[in-house]
Amino acid sequence: MIELIDIEKTYQGKQGRIHVLRGVTSTFARGESVGILGQNGAGKSTLLRILTGTERPSYGKVRRHVAVSWPLGFSGSFAGSLTGAENLRFVCRIYGADIDEVTDFVTEFSELGPSMHEPVKTYSTGMKSRLAFSLSMAVRFQVYVIDEALAAGDVAFQRKCKKIFNERRSGSDVVMVSHSIDMIKEYCTRAGVLHGGKLTMYDTIDEANEVYMRVVS
Amino acid sequence: MSSQSSFPDAPASTPLIESTFENNLRLMWQVIFGLMLRESRTRYGTSDLGYLWALIDPAVQMVVFWIIFTMMGRGVPVPTSMPEFLVTAMLPYFFWRNCTVRGASAASANLPLLTYPQVKVFDVVVARVLLDAATIVVVVIIFVVALKFLLGLPFTGWLRDPIVLAEAVFTLFYFSFCSAILSSSLGRIWSQWAVVFSYASRPLYFTSGIFFTLGELPSSFRALAVYNPIAHMLEWIRSGAIPGFISNLYDPLYIYGWATIMLFIGLVIDWVLRAIGHSEESH
Structure with a gap:
């Protein structure tokens, strides 16, 4: 509450x-x-x-x-000089989440593959938002906060976002x-x-x- | 995209929410540790060469003043070589200065990270000071080893009294931390603070005893110099490090007084800013 x-x-x-x-x-x-x-x-x-x-x-x-989550898909904290995987580790550390688990999940869900180990500044807007959204789904919150935008990426990925978000919603508000x-x-x-x-x-x-x-x- | 199994296994991590003293302490350490690792990778960009600057900067200054003093015919006021005399004061001075400068931008340079409610400006300052402390320890070791091989300065030549030195170094860390906390608070309420500090602190480089000891000053100058807590600090460190140099002109209580008052003011400003819901701004 x-x-x-x-x-x-x-x-x-x-x-x-x-x-x-x-x-x-x-x-x-x-x-x-x-x-x-x-x-x-x-x-x-x-x-x-x-x-x-x-x-x-x-x-x-x-x-x-x-x-309570950070606003879904928040990517403002990503340092451009750090790789996707490194940026993710910082968020895991401050939320006490398991780094290996989260890395596996995000790598697979975001479909970033080897790009996870490239600096974020080399990412396209779509790649960055896919990373951010996947990370938002990797920590269990009781309340998810959405500021206007829910889904990320292209139409197919947006569909995937909505689907996993609906799964998350079963136990969260x-x-x-x-x-x-x-x-x-x-x-x-x-x-x-x-x-x-x-x-x-x-x-x-x-x-x-x-x-x-x-x-x- | 039709079955549930199209998703990878979701991590089960749930953040700590119960606000107990133990949880809060653990959360704070998680945050500081995470910030330290992140900052260690971003401070000098991705290039590992960046850290060399922490070494090159004091090395260049040491060599420059060594040459100037030699040409001026100025002797060393303590029974050691000019490089050790300069290094024992320059490295602590740079450490304090770096902590304070980085404190000034702790909030404004990390605005996006403050989006995560568990990340506080205080944590950013602590992380930055710890990272600077780790860096200075490595730099000191490199200097000690390098001067041994280049000039034959023995390792014991840095340890007149290990206990006095340990106390002095601990005090330096505490003093610099307090200074950084105050600097971060001032930086949050006054956007020009970082610039003002960088100008206002310039004279301190020449008046804090990097280039002299308190004992060799004429008494009228010394009466002014002893108002500067950094001069006390440097005198104390040298007194612990340099064999044959024992000074009783530093006052530990004076340094701790300054440090604690700076910490207190810094924390009060932080507390007031939180109470009134101050919004951080980027400068």
């Missing part, structure tokens, strides 16, 4: 402080997957970063009783931010709308979508 209690988040902008979240209180219980709708700049990514623990709120409290209602319908049991720095949760996804549509127009 993740609890957000009265979360405020402000940033120092060039022209004064920007108030992104203005008192978000919400509970993400085990067994339910939550989608968050919101316009660009509504603070969706900020909310996710607070959920995962990357950032701390300016005010308010986060209680996390589950292992999802929190995703998106402006695609279809994606939220596919993966979530509940949805909310982030608007004006506040998160409002709705019982059904359709209800959330209706509100979101009114906000957009």
Whole structure:
């Protein structure tokens, strides 16, 4: 379970402080997957970063009783000068995951083969995202966090991503931010709308979508 | 792509989530160790030649000042050779400086890694200092061996009093760590800190006693020089290393006082930044 209690988040902008979240209180219980709708700049990514623990709120409290993933497919931490296998080892170490197991899994699933031992800076965008997605699937989390994008690579690989992700979901929950209602319908049991720095949760996804549509127009 | 068995066996690793003291400590070590290994591969790019710079830099400076001092006709103020006199102060000085410089960019240079919530700026600083400590130990060994074969300086010529030396080296590590922690905190609240430090610290190269001992200074200069904790530090190390050089002009308490105050301020800033949910920025 993740609890957000009265979360405020402000940033120092060039022209004064920007108030992104203005008192978000919400509970993400085990067994339910939550989608968050919101316009660009509504603070969706900020909310996710607070959920995962990357950032701390300016005010308010986060209680996390589950292992929460990094945003699926996150590749920002890869050092270009290191090989795919070396980058993977760092993530294994900080999550206490078995390096051999994860390396075998990622090498096979990502279809990178010998490229695993080439520097990441030589990778194409597709190869990099395949590495990142495979790594996301190699550690068991109770909550998987998705920032807009789920799948990686070409159409065939994307299908493979969705399939393995569905397997992972059998024991885990999802929190995703998106402006695609279809994606939220596919993966979530509940949805909310982030608007004006506040998160409002709705019982059904359709209800959330209706509100979101009114906000957009 | 039709059957479940098309996927490789999934690893069963689940991250630790229970927040006990033991788990937190283990997690912190995992993170520091992982950061150290990662940094050891990225610091100088992929080329192994990169580490030679940790050796070449002090070696070149030592030789340059050796030549200058010889040409000026300046003798060595302690009963040893000019190279040992310079090395015993230059290597510790560079170690402290490197730790502090790397501390300044610990947050801004590792922003993507801070995405993983278990990676804290503190861990990055610790990893960097440990890596620098490992590097300096290797560099010292190479210098000692090289000077033995090039100039016939015996190994015992570096160990006047092993216990005093061990205490001094431990203090150097502690002092440099504290300095790096403060530097990392200042770097997070002031984007110009790294630049300011690199300029502001330049005079210290000439005023910290790399090129003189406190004892040979006229008393009016010495009264100023003893405000500099690094001068105490270098005097202490030389006093432990160089046979025939015993100084009582350094004050361990003064060094520990500086170190601990720097650590305290650094940690308080870190604590405040966390409490207000400060967002790190790249410079």
